[in-house]
Amino acid sequence: MTRFRTVDLLVTVLIGGAFGVAFLGYGQLYTLIGPLTAAFKPAEGLLAGLWFLPAMLAALIVRKPGAALLAELVAAVLSMLLGSQWGWGTAISGLMQGGGVELAFLLTRYRRFTLPVAILGGVLAALLEWGWEKFAYYQEMSWSFSGMMLVFFLISGALLCGGLGWVATRALVATGAVDSLAAGRAAARAAEA
Amino acid sequence: MPPRARPRPEAAGITDQTRKDTRAEAAVHIEGLRWRPLTRRAPTIDGLDLVIPAGQRVLLAGASGSGKSTVLRALAGLLDPEDGEGTHLPAPPQRPGARGLLLQDPADALVAASIGRDAAFGPENAARPRPEIHERAARALAAARCDLNPTRAPLDSSGGQQQRIALAGALALDPELLLLDEPTSMLDTATAEEVRAAVLDAADGATLVVAEHRIGPWLPHVDRLVVLGPQARVLADGPPEELLTTQRDVLVDAGVLVEEEDAQARAPREAVGAPVAALEGVTVPARGLHTPQDLALHAGRLTVLSGPSGAGKTTLLRVLTGALSPATGAVTRPEPSRLALVPQDPEHSFVAATVRGEVLASPYAKDPALVEELLERAGLAALAGAHPHRLSGGEQRRLAIVAALAQRPALLVLDEPTVGLDARRRTEVLALLREARDRGCAVLAASHDPLLLEAADDLRRLTASPVGPEIPPERRLPADALNPLTLCLIGILAAAGSFAVQTWQGGLLALLPTLLLAPFAVRSLRGAALRMAPILLSAAGLAWTTALLGEAPSLSCESWLVGLKEAARITAFVAPGVLALGSVRPTPLGDALAQRLHLPARPVAAAVLALVRVGHLGRQWSTILETRVRRGLGTPRSPRLLAGATLALLVDTLRGAEQQALAMDARGFATAQQRTWAEPSPFGRADLVGLAIAVLMLVWPPVAEMLT
Structure with a gap:
């Protein structure tokens, strides 16, 4: 089933919208790791995975081609319209992050929505986002520091996007809020079997 | 019985044969309808037969959980075979919007940044030409008695206005069958009356099916009452006045008719001692609260704050709990650990995976014995291991109240604790509020529920201008x-x-x-x-x-x-x-992406909707954060609190998305691959x-x- 019903479409775009709003509160988290990043800037990459979450949740809940990309793009356009400090760079980031997650599920032909695939999605999103940031923002950063930043990005993508996204989806399935969506139906089938 | 408000449909049908013919598609004919959602073991509709002649007005009554909403979805042709197993499901309508659907929460029906554009949504989906879209939208808004400036944002208007905008959205496609799902249950009595009048007026000639648990106000206006029991089984069916006399006990058992309550339960209570919390001369001009407000809350008393939506009830509550600072005036309140807050949507406060865990979640709730006792009193003891989000609406309300009482508050503040609940469940919530009061807690509830107004020891009515301040137009650049x-x-x-x-x-x-x-x-x-x-x-x-x-x-x-x-x-x-x-x-960005870049219409329209609802999402996010901070679960900087709040926002969003999808599909969005757009996206000399x-x-x- 690749057809987007209205509810699939709405859930996808509203996940993007909800994260766009929640992200405004996430800025606070950077103050938590402030001492760390002041001493060592590439450590900022440790939180990178959080920004890929809309894509991951949309993919794991809606389970249809394009959901990850669309959700992340809505979140990106939203922060852009609200005045993100990266301007049009945010849109490209949305494309990279959503595209990375999308790619992982595409590789399974949208048949597997398991933790390892989610982690792969987080890693791919981190890789693409890092590539874009290196090109656009950190051209002059030395390759050794850039390499360390990549490591932080990959760890964060695997844990905060892949791992946390997968856990969050399970928590959402438990609430019953996704019963009319692919993730809820799969859980119901698993419970019956 | 009040006199009949209109002639019987048979009589009307004979004198107006042509109208009856054009409405022929609207007549409902279902036989042996069954529906089981994939995520449930038992069917929610188990063999329903229902025949409704064109032009008839039917009141579908039944307690919460009797399957009324599912029946309406079935009648609208919106039960999705991907979601469950059904037999004899009615097919979707022949033309978009032929069966209009109005939902309990009007905010779920609103899709656009302006009222005018919202009314145009259906005709756009039906791919009508632009002049016709404008003509239909204007006509529908007039028919729904919506006289607000069409450039205003629908989500910023009051509940009653929102429901009329939603009604206009349905009327813009000339529905032959109008399906209403508890359309007035979130409104105060006076506003509900206005909305009901607008509905009855606008539905003139169309077939009307109203699902309601508060049947009284609709009875004079309907031809037929159908009472549903569990799994949408028909318990009674016939002319209302006949059922009210012959089958009264069936209606009471089904929970749609409340017998008069004993007066002795609300003997007047005297004010005692110094107030636990107080507002003195408080104004918040930024939220439209200009006249200084005083309020004193005493231990062991139930105070109800009433008034039309937009009168500032929520603003006063937020000032009292410290979420909002007043421009002038003084506030006294108990220490944070002894001030408990129950939000309008109980799911906004939930953090745990079990009912018992939820009651123990706040660090202020220290007494396990009290927790067990409260669960018992609220009738939740048997559900102690259940998932809070999986409870019914009434159970969720009681759980949120119990969780608040577990911290032994000196002051309990509740925002609309009974809104949307049926008679039985409202009584249960009220019993719990009385329990709190009798434990010596000062209880303050913002509410327009007559049941709570009756039960209040102190009643405070706010009045306010019905229309919010006009936002001055932006300087043109x-x-x-x-x-x-x-x-x-x-x-x-x-x-x-x-x-x-x-x-x-x-x-x-x-x-x-x-x-x-x-x-x-x-x-x-x-x-x-x-x-x-x-x-x-x-x-x-x-x-x-x-x-x-x-x-x-x-x-x-x-x-x-x-x-x-x-x-x-x-x-x-x-x-x-x-x-x-x-x-x-x-909105103009969406217009441009669809008409100039020819991106697919439905994803573009949906993305615009998400961006338009950002203000609404932002308000939910603040409520969720405030509620959690108030429960002592952490600061807005704590990763744990942010994670829980994000999950709550997603639950709220996902549940809303399901309702919004219904409302949009009833307005023809499901088949709107080739839709038109109310406004062009011009390229000019500039x-x-x-x-x-x-x-x-x-x-x-x-x-x-x-x-x-």
Whole structure:
């Protein structure tokens, strides 16, 4: 089933919208790791995975081609319209992050929505986002520091996007809020079997 | 019985044969309808037969959980075979919008940034030509008695107005069958009466099916009453006055008719002792609260704060709990651990995976024995291991109240604790509030529920202007004359051009056109500062990072110049786009993406909806955060609290999405691959200037490099 019903479409775009709003509160988290990043800037990459979450949740809940990309793009356009400090760079980031997650599920032909695939999605999103940031923002950063930043990005993508996204989806399935969506139906089938 | 409000449909049908013919499709004919959602073991509709002649007005009554809503969805043709197993499901309507659907929460039906555009949504989906769209939208708004300025944002209007806008949205497609799912249950009595009158007036001639648990006010206006029991089994069916006399006990058992309550339960209670909390001379002009308000809350008393929506009930509650600071006046309140808050949507406060865990979640709830006792009193003991989010609406309300009482509050504050519940469940919530009061707690509930108003020891009515303040129109800028796509192009080409920056001198020179053009895109100095501050901070951060971690020796003069170049480059990359985007609004952007770039219509329309609802999402997010901080679960900086709040926002969003999808599909969105758009997306002469600017932004940075 690749057809987007209205509810699939709405859930996808509203996940993007909800994260766009929640992200405004996430800025606070950077103050938590402030001492760390002041001493060592590439450590900022440790939180990178959080920004890929809309894509991951949309993919794991809606389970249809394009959901990850669309959700992340809505979140990106939203922060852009609200005045993100990266301007049009945010849109490209949305494309990279959503595209990375999308790619992982595409590789399974949208048949597997398991933790390892989610982690792969987080890693791919981190890789693409890092590539874009290196090109656009950190051209002059030395390759050794850039390499360390990549490591932080990959760890964060695997844990905060892949791992946390997968856990969050399970928590959402438990609430019953996704019963009319692919993730809820799969859980119901698993419970019956 | 009041006199019948209108003649019987048979009589009308005979004198007006043509009308009956055109409404023929609306007649409902279902036999042996069964439906089991994939996530449930038992069917929610188990063999329903229902025949409704065209033009009849039917009241579908039944307690919460009897399957009324599912029956309406079935009648609308909106039960999705992907979601469950059904037999004898009615097919979707022949033409979009032939069966209109109104939901309990009108906010779920609102899709657009303006009232006019909202009413146009259905005709757009039906791919009507533009003049017809405007004509239909205007006619529908008039028929729904919605007289607000059509440029206003629908989500900013009051509940009653929202329901009338939603009604207009359905009427714009001339429904032959109008299905209403508890359309007045979230409104106060007077507003509900207005909405009901608008519905009955607008539905003249159409077949009408109203699902309600509060049947009284509808009875004089309907031809037929159908009472549903569990799994949508028909318990009684016939003319209302007949059922009320012959089958009264069936109606009472089904929970749709409440017997008069004993007066002795609400003997007057005297005010005792000093107040636990008080407001003195409080005003919040920013929220429309201009007259100074006083309020004293005493231990062992139930105070109800009433008044039409928009009168400032929620504002006063927020001042009292400390979420909002008043402009003038004084507030006294108990210490944080002894002030408990129950939000209107109990799911906004939930954090645990079991009912018992939920009651023990707050660090202020220290007494396990009290928890067990409260669960027992609230009738939740048997559900102690269940998942809070999986409970029914009434159980969730009681759980949130029990969780609040577990912290032994001196003051319990509740926002609309009974809204949307049926008679039995409202009585259960009231019993719990009385329990709290009798334990010596001061209880304050904002509510328009007559049941609570009756039960209050102290009643406080707020009055306010029915219409919120008009937002002054924004100052028009030269940039506003451009098509959103032109504004996007300026930002994109400028970003591309910025990569030509090679030296710090070239970088600074590259910023020149941005500086010169900024005044044409900036509404106010303050707004410009707000938009530019994060950019300049990031640029400074990048300069620092580059100077520190670049190839040149760390923090040398050379490395700082590279840093300056990077800061100038990133500003040239970002600033033009951010300034240009200040004039881009979601709706015109969607119009342009669909009509000029021919992107797929449904995803574009859905994305616009998500962007339009951001204000609404933001309000939910603040409520969720406030509720959790109030429960002592952490500060807004704690990762744990943020994670829980994000999950709660997602639950709220996902549940809303399901209802919104229904409302949109009832207005023809499911088949709107080829929809039309109420407004064009013109390219004018100004866009030629904009195009020239975009090209300039692309070529200027390399030119600037050559000049240095």
